[in-house]
Amino acid sequence: MKKIVWSKGNEEIENALDIRRRVFIEEQNVPEEIEIDDIDSFAEHIVIYEGDEPIATGRIFKRDDKFFLGRIAVLKEHRGKHFGEIVVKLLVNRGLNKGAEEIFIHAQTLVKEFYERLGFKSFGEKYYEAGIEHINMSFKK
DSSP states (O other): OEEEEEEETTTTOHHHHHHHIIIIIIITOOOHHHHSOGGGGTSEEEEEEETTEEEEEEEEEEETTEEEEEEEEEOGGGTTSSHHHHHHHHHHHHHHHTTOSEEEEEEEGGGHHHHHHTTOEEEEEEEEETTEEEEEEEEEO
């Protein structure tokens, strides 16, 4: 059975942080001081559970009147089962319901096509964050 849990700020985000540590810090070697940031304190976080196990996460936040998605991660053993797609769609819906006309993401170029399938368009030049190639993308209402 799948369960979806939303949280706001730093309250009840331990499971989201655990997924992010496993995916970004352990798998992708992103330094923890980059992965865990001040945005967590005001972002809305989503965690998808399979039974009692947290398996996928992401966050949405508003900064300077723009909505951003980020830290979207699915545990390795649960990839290819559409959990990432569910997370992104729920986050996008959350933003649209809060009045977003456009939603941005700094996407790893390795998953650019994944976001394109979900309606995101890339713009600008590729760049590196934490040693990983990224591209800016946006979803327009």
